[in-house]
Every structure is written in structure tokens, then in C-alpha cells.
Amino acid sequence: GQNIDQPTEMTATEGAIVQINCTYQTSGFNGLFWYQQHAGEAPTFLSYNVLDGLEEKGRFSSFLSRSKGYSYLLLKELQMKDSASYLCAVSWGDYKLSFGAGTTVTVRA
């Protein structure tokens, strides 16, 4: 099985930066995804890391260290619409995804 840990909740101010950490223990690692999920909606893709290092995509960046089983998602210039749950998901085996429980980010004015 997979063990994926991420903080339950984080709060930040509009315009600030927030870093969401994710640690995982896995077998047959294929890559790590970050998804955003608003309440009652489907997960939407944010980023993907398969090699070590930083991937930057606009206001969102994601980092991976495979040797440490560690990733983070960095959200810059926070906006109110960024208030959502952020899901760390590991691709393994036959490319299925195992998800963490999600981190609820609340952006305050």
C-alpha cells in the first residue's frame, strides 16, 4: 500500500506565499501529482513531478525529492479563489493514483 501524508489545514493572507508539504512511502513510484479540489467538485490538475527538482507553472511550483519521499507545492501571490483543498497524489503500479487526505487552504483578505 501507499502512505501519503500532508497537513490537514493551512491559512494564509491574500498576496502571500504558502508551501504545502507531502511525504510518501511507496513501491513502484511513477510520479507525483498535485491536484486542486473545490468542495463538491472534481480534482483539477496543477502539476506533475517525475524527476527530482522544481517544476514551475505560473503562480504554482512543485518540488520533488525521490530519495526523501518528499514533495511540496508552492502557491505564490495567493488569491481568494485559491481557497480549496490541495491533493498530493502518487502514481504507482499500473499508473493508478493514491491520494493523500488533502490540505485545506484558506486565504484571508
Added chain:
Amino acid sequence: EPEVTQTPSHQVTQMGQEVILRCVPISNHLYFYWYRQILGQKVEFLVSFYNNEISEKSEIFDDQFSVERPDGSNFTLKIRSTKLEDSAMYFCASSEFWFVDRPPYNEQFFGPGTRLTVL
């Protein structure tokens, strides 16, 4: 932009009844998945499907569940005899693989989900 669609958006059924959840994956995708999310819990993998057969299934996907690709566009999940604990949001996802100069890239696109309520 192409997207995964699912019907119905909400299904209410009585315990013991059969339900069929429908999905239309993105047209050039070859890999299909079903996930579920019980309210307040994490997203859980159910089954993956490729080349008209199941690739992998989780321990949740028991004999009460089945999947089918009845034609070139639809992908269905059937629950034969629903239980109260089957109440959840069911997400269909599809993907294609990119092989460039790195390990395969397999972004899964999720449909909007079907909320199943078993009474």
C-alpha cells in the same frame, strides 16, 4: 478544450438496487479509471482499464462492481447490489501516455463526478 463527462450528476437509489454510472472519456485517451470519494474522505482508486480489460483493481472493487466499455465512447461502472456504504462521489478519469526523453507522463483528467446516494 476536451473534457471527461459523466452522467448522471446525482443518483439516488435504494439499498440492494443496481446502478450504472456512465462516463465519456476524452476521445483520444486509451486509459480509463474509476475513483470514489466518500464525503469528507480522500479520493480512492477503484479500477483501471486499458485495451478492453481491467488493468488493476483495488480491494474495494469486489464482485459487486464491474466495468465495461460498451462502445467506442462510453465507459461504465456498474454496482450490482448497492449498500449504504457505497454512497460517495464517483469520479471517472482518462489519460494518455507521453513518452519523450523522460519517464512516461500520465496526467489523468477527471470528470465532474456522479454523487451516488444509497438509502
